[in-house]
Amino acid sequence: MAEPVSTSTLIGSDGFELHPADETAILEQLKHYEQPQAACIDALKIVQRRHGWVPDDAIPAIARVLGIGPGAVEGVATFYSLIFRQPVGRHVVLVCDSSSCFLTGFDELKQALVNELGVDYGGTTSDNRFTLLPVCCLGACDGAPALMIDNDTYGPVTPDDLPRLLEGYP
């Protein structure tokens, strides 16, 4: 539906180039929406899929592809919790800290994770393997306490399960 806007400005490029495949994927997303801005979150996710996070220079690059302002793109990138504007490890562990998990052993699970990984929220293990982050209720409350590693949801997870569970993510 929406067409990307081509802008002719006096400002030159700042070096960062979107991977051509990513650019194509972003443009593909535009088809679903009335306006190009709507593909902003998709675009950030596409870039994140490649780099693990959204590097600074990707912001104006995405803005250019979508024909919107870089301020708007950064505003979106920093709003959503699953868009990472700082580098993360190869795997992201999202541990649910909401009420049902809190009532069923979150504290112990979280502590076990911190012990196991040696990092707290926001931290990345020194081998760059895991980054630990909290997440809202994963909608797995009948399997609480729950956590998510990359795209996989686990629950209920006991501290004892952790070492072998993490093993699956080299």
Add this chain to the structure above:
Amino acid sequence: MSQSIPSQRQSTQYRSRLLQPETERSADTHPLTWRLRDDGEAVWLDEYLRKDGYQSVRKALNEGDPQAVIANMKEANVRGRGGAGFSAGLKWSLTLQGGDMPRGYLICNADEMEPGTFKDRLLMEQQPHLLIEGMILGAYANNSFYGYIFLRGEYVESARVLNRAIDEAREAGWLGPDINGSGFDFDIAVHTGAGRYICGEETALINSLEGKRANPRAKPPFPGQSGAWGKPSVVNNVETLCNVPAVILNGADWYQGLSGDRTKDGGTKLYGVSGPVEKPGLWELPMGTTGAEILERAGGMRDNRQLKAWLPGGASTGFLLPEHLDLPLDFDTVGKEGSRLGTGLLTVVPQEMSMVALMRNLEEFFARESCGWCTPCRDGLPWTVKLLQALEHGQGEEGDIELLDKLAADCGPGLTFCAHAPGAAMPLETALRHFRHEFEQGVGKPRGEAHEDPIPVGQV
């Protein structure tokens, strides 16, 4: 990932499930779940069609009267399952249509992030076509030309299932131009989010869909007047939309009858329980089922613990006490007790749980998930968190509890821009009311005494 997967991955992998066997469910009594399979596999198109799938679309589109669909829904009084309980039929009747109004959007709210809520996931993972069918009917009634399923990013499996089902439906002519030869065209895209609870608020959801920051919008204008990209838009919860096909097929009276004389709200509801119970889970039960019945299905409290309090429908509902267990769980009854039905998924609190700690956890959630638009929520909630943290550590001061009272009151309905902060206020207000003594125990200092810095600041 194709490597050999340690067995732990399999054993702890979370799977959404319904704790009612096929034998217990029938088309007459379990409109939402009767088609579900015991093996938990998704019901794909063939099977769905075999089980009366798309019959109601066929029926409604053949009759050719969108207004009749709305009338049916209004009469059945299907109340929104997203938490607010607003009549879907009434909402639809307010959508701007006709004249030079452009055709708009039908948006399914599949953001399910309310703590304690895990019902929409089941419907999407196991019965995607029911949702699609509901959406087609909704689109037909509201003259929507395009639909979005706004799905939270973490529901990876739902996205996979829905996308496959949408492809199936499109292939079979249930989506796309001229659906089933009716001349009506409609299609659906799955839009996945990137986190943030506030995206579930319908107007914030629309902003997020438009690729913007998920700040809610002022109402009026309501989405039905000016929604996505300013077009008339309808936002309904997954479960709400899944109710539509059966209503259209079987009629309003049948629907009303489903709940018997338990309540004047009709239909069934996906009820559930989480927290320290023996068998946390989900059941499709008649609207107005009591907390006691549901808790019994869950096998009661785990390890013989005592029930201290419960939330009837997610973190943003007010605490109820054991004495409330015998009330029919419908919108109005729960409302009268100073709480809300919310999503109808119970969270139970055992006796030994500190209400101060639990409130701290809840308020951390609400403060963290504030969109940051309006002042009471953005700056008031973090203050409640700090006060609760202080009380939890015995560092409370005289006056802190009154301050919490005031903060809860100041975050009430109408005072904030959207219902997020009131959702934070309701559990706080009820906890302070029912369990004030626990909070009082945290007051260890006279007012204004110098504090050691830092008070634990927490993650907020």
Add this chain to the structure above:
Amino acid sequence: MAIIHVDGQDYEVNGAQNLLQACLSLGLDIPYFCWHPAMGSVGACRQCAVRQYKDEDDDKGSLVMSCMAPAADQTRISIEDEEAKAFRASVVEWLMINHPHDCPVCEEGGHCHLQDMTVMTGHDRRRYRFRKRTRRNQELGPFIAHEMNRCITCYRCVRFYNDYAGGTDLGAFGAKDNVYFGRYAEGTLESPFAGNLTEVCPTGVFTDKSHSEQYTRKWDLQFAPSVCHQCSMGCNISPGERYGSIRRIENRYHGEVNGYFLCDRGRFGYGYVNRSDRPLLPEWRQQPDEEPTTLEVDTALARITDTLRHSQRVIGIGSPRASLESNHQLRELVGADNFSTGIEAREQACLALMDDLQRTTGLHTPTPRQIENHDAILVLGEDPVQSAGRLGLNMRQAALSRREAMGEKIGIPAWNAEALKTLGQDVYHPLHIAWPTATELDDVATRYPLAPEEIARLGFAVAHIIDPAAPVVDNLDPATRDTAQRIADDLMAAERPLVVSGGSLVSDSVLQAAGNIAQALARRARQGGLVLIRREANSTGLSLMGGQTLDWAMDELTEGRADAVVVLENDLYQRLPAQRVDQALARADIRVVLDHQRTATLARASFTLPAASFAEGDGTLVNLEGRAQRFFQVYEPGYLRPEARIHESWRWLHALAAGLRREDATDVNLDEITAACAEAHPALTGMVEAAPGAGYRIEGLRLAREPHRYSGRTAMRANLSVSEPRPPQDEDTPFAFSMEGYSGFDHPRQQVAFAWAPGWNSPQAWNKFTDEVGGHLSGGDPGIRLIHRQPGHRDYSLRIPAAATAENTLRALVLPSLFGGDETSARAEPIQQRMATPVVILCHIDAEALDVHHGDTLVLGDSPAMTVHEQDDWPTGWAGLPAGLLPGLAQGEALTLSKTTGGEP
């Protein structure tokens, strides 16, 4: 009109407003943050809560946000309700949780809306005992300082910057209680309207960096009602002075011209006033290349009159950046036959044509505010943001206002800002811009990158479509015909079509084309408008006054028909090629130059007289509407610098004229000069009415230039003398150089030096001086229109240029440029930092012919190296050069550009 009941009283209000605006307009105080009169309501801050009752019988009511509730008839509210008050107190308390409480070192202190609202709500005890959240700041360029810790998250900055002004680099980042307003990456804010952030922000997050270096509290600044001298818009400003220098420029509210906003050239371009190299004393130089010697006033006057008296013929060269009064006095001195406007011939012809079109096409010239109500706009050969700053903002609002029309249909009130933004995403009233390169308005416009002649042809074609009686354009290519049809359709479909053109291209045919369109439209749309942009602050005034061209003056001198010249506030080298000016000046035996800047022309003077800038003098300017506006002296330069001999040029020239007549230079005052000027020029008769005369009093009082709390007055001159001298007396105006005098808002007045009301120290205090908030000054908006539509007849112009043919020459297309394109502001340091690096825009064909690529450098003669910017759709045969880059370069001049080899530009 609607009746509302507030705390038991009945009031009549404008029912189209929200309750907050209606109550503020009544003079009732309700605290607020996120609402802004120009930007509408969003309901974010929750500060404006009041209790609303359903009807007479409802005694419970509920709290509502007054900014989000309509002022509908029979609305009942209470502002004084205890619960409402308590809630408002809570809101401020929350906002202050993380605020640094750094008022003593904060530059906003003393004109801070947050301070005002905190006092208004009575919050004075901190109960929050936990740690504050802190932030890092960004470096945002030469204009704006950033201190994020002070932010109260009202979202006004992004709403102004992005939604109102079309910026894209500022944003709101993060969420929850950690929302950060800044640039997506550190760097200069790109919007040319960024300066308004300093006034839009209710606290000290965005402050004026040019002020930081010479900071003074608002209450210690001396103000006067002034008019910006940096372009022809005539925005009203309130310059603040301390210790003999201008410390900042604030917007002075004008309901029809600038509203609440200025452009950055106007706000930050004042630095030339404070330059240390300004001439302070008369100077004399026997030989052109000699070091000058300073003279006392009497000596200087005597010597100048003496030499002038011995001259055979004295030519006076006026200036479109000087006041009418000064130009008039020059004309009086040299005689009408010897007076030149100081404007180059082709530009002057364009100015005359613009005056004429404004009178004769039948379309009226809207005020800038009225432009916002036009529902289709064609811009022919102008880049409004670059040539008339603030005007571009009005035009953007016009394009955006389509939303309001859409909202009206489904019942969304005009103040419901976010709802309208949602509804009207990417739908705009048609805005067509015929201009060769990118403009700031492109995001809401359709632009046609055409060469000047093509722009004219397009315009003529549009006129012909609208009215077949208008001449037809021969050999029109099909693409242009389609474009013309589209534009004509939009203009014809509109209720209030607007044609905007101007002098930037110095093209008679472009203006004639605009005239034809206006005339064609006038026959159809009764509410159409025509806006013509002039170049300088008083171009319109000078054109109305009339006089010979600058070329004529040069010829008279060069050819020896005159041997003396008096140049008024004009750097001739900016207007004509240096060689030509050199030649002419060399032939003049006496060169008297009056200026406040050391220009190239002043460097050639035999006598210089130190002229007052706008800050030190009074006078009258005529803006692009034809509105005569008075600007008033801000401070007396001699008070703190007794050695300075700075006077208004009109005063110098009056003294010289008296001297020539061998009369004593009796004192003269502004009113006399203004009256004489008005009398001498029929077109300027109305200028007397532009502002009240020196005798104007309110309650028997003069008007104060200084706020009540102005401090240290008795010590200001302690380095000179410990006794406090009498403040200078202002014989020219009703203003006093002190805090003595009227500064209130109860008595309606037009001339407000600074806006202050009890409890209202910030720019929001303007709301006390208006008839309704966001409306007009309660004494009427200042100024008076001098150009009126005349009944009568204009013949369609037939001067259609021929279609361009391929030529081998490259011609200069001088592009107006906001930063650097104006002689005086270009001398201000922060503006210099914002000036574009020298570029030359070329199309690929011409670049190839010159054997250069994007990024290479070219020179013109001994010019600085210019970086080549290749633009795909740039017209062939033209080289785009920003104004101010090559002084004296004429529009359309043939160029010989040569490639530089190696080296940095």
